[in-house]
Amino acid sequence: MKGERARKKVALIVSRTNGPVTQRLRKGARAVLDQTSGVEVEECEVVGAFELVAAARWARDAGFDAAVAIGAVVRGETPHFDWICHAVTTGLVRICTEGFYVAFGVLTVDSLAQAMARAGGPLGNKGAEAAEAAREMLALQDRLKRGDEGGNDSA
Numbered sequence: 001m002k003g004e005r006a007r008k009k010v011a012l013i014v015s016r017t018n019g020p021v022t023q024r025l026r027k028g029a030r031a032v033l034d035q036t037s038g039v040e041v042e043e044c045e046v047v048g049a050f051e052l053v054a055a056a057r058w059a060r061d062a063g064f065d066a067a068v069a070i071g072a073v074v075r076g077e078t079p080h081f082d083w084i085c086h087a088v089t090t091g092l093v094r095i096c097t098e099g100f101y102v103a104f105g106v107l108t109v110d111s112l113a114q115a116m117a118r119a120g121g122p123l124g125n126k127g128a129e130a131a132e133a134a135r136e137m138l139a140l141q142d143r144l145k146r147g148d149e150g151g152n153d154s155a
Contacts, residue, residue, distance in 0.1 A: 006038075007038050008038055008039050008040065008065040008066070008138050009039075009042065009063065009064045010033060010040070010065060010066050010067065010138075011041075011042055011043075011044060011064045011066075011067040012026065012029055012033065012043045012044070012067075012068050013043075013044055013045075013046060013052055013055045013056060013059065013067055013069050013070065014026045014043065014044070014046070014070040014071075015045075015046055015047070015048050015051070015070060016045050016047055016048070017047065017049060017071070017072070017073075018071075018073075018115065021072040021107065021112070021115040021116060021119045022071060022072050024119035024125065024127070025070045025072070025119050025120075025127030026070050026127060027120070027125075028119070028120060028125030028126075028127035028129075028131070029070060029105060029128055029130060029131035030131075031128060032128050032131035032132055033068070033131050048071070049072070049073050049085075049106055050087060050088060052088055052091075052106065053087070053088060053091030053095070055069075056091075056092060056095050056100070057095055060100035064100075065138060066101045066102070066103070066137060066138055067100070067102045067103070067134075068130050069088075069102050069103065069104060069106055069130070070105040070106070070127050071088065071105070071107070072109070072115045072119070073088070073106065073108050074109055074110070074111065074112055075110045075111070081108075085108045089104075089106075092104060092106075101141070103130040103134040104133075105126055105127045105129070105130030105131070107126060
């Protein structure tokens with residue numbers, strides 16, 4: 001119906017690698033998204049952080065309005081950490097610059113303790129923060145598409 005706001009589809013894409021961390025991040029993100037009116041969430045799991053990029057692109061191609069990418073990459077003894085972090089970040093940024101918003105809920109940390117501190121520990125839940133960013137970006141997208149004025153009233 002005219003004037004009725006369409007539901008937004010958000011893909012919540014979660015890496016299984018470092019599962020104890022990513023499941024806590026997922027719970028935080030899901031809690032935020034479940035409290036967001038007008039949002040339909042579809043969760044999917046991927047093997048690791050590297051696969052988040054392909055899944056986000058597939059979500060875009062399937063007609064989703066945004067995605068929240070959840071992962072945790074913990075530094076090891078080899079340069080693999082650096083390559084994965086770079087590939088994931090670059091890939092998700094590329095998708096964003098192509099017009100599909102992907103909230104970055106991927107931890108890149110030196111230890112499991114650092115990851116847990118950011119997955120519902122004393123440093124908050126970065127999954128929840130990523131979902132909040134997605135919520136704000138969807139609202140901004142709606143506002144810009146409608147041509148609403150807003151934001152800075154001090155002009």
